[in-house]
Amino acid sequence: MELTGISPTIKTEKVQVKKAESSTVPKADKVDMPTDRVVLSSGSLDVQKVRDILAQTPEVRADKVKALKEQIARGEYKIDPAKLADKMMTSLISETLA
Numbered sequence: 048m049e050l051t052g053i054s055p056t057i058k059t060e061k062v063q064v065k066k067a068e069s070s071t072v073p074k075a076d077k078v079d080m081p082t083d084r085v086v087l088s089s090g091s092l093d094v095q096k097v098r099d100i101l102a103q104t105p106e107v108r109a110d111k112v113k114a115l116k117e118q119i120a121r122g123e124y125k126i127d128p129a130k131l132a133d134k135m136m137t138s139l140i141s142e143t144l145a
Contacts, residue, residue: 087095118124 115124
């Protein structure tokens with residue numbers, strides 16, 4: 048069974064849109080269109096500042112590494128076992144709590 052003639056025919060017209068050339072429209076006749084804006088929160092600005100600082104900071108502090116190498120070479124580098132154990136425990140506890 049074939050169903051025909053149920054929906055009405057929709058007539059469409061072709062519409063031509065002509066863009067006005069920018070040179071033909073005087074500047075005084077142009078309508079100021081609103082522009083898009085982006086407003087960042089203060090927290091977002093703080094994050095951007097931190098990123099900029101980190102980008103400028105070298106990953107390896109060459110001066111610190113050089114000083115430690117010199118101490119090791121002279122035999123002056125001493126490790127405080129209590130201080131090392133304290134830092135290890137603090138790190139372990141902070142990782143466990145997080």
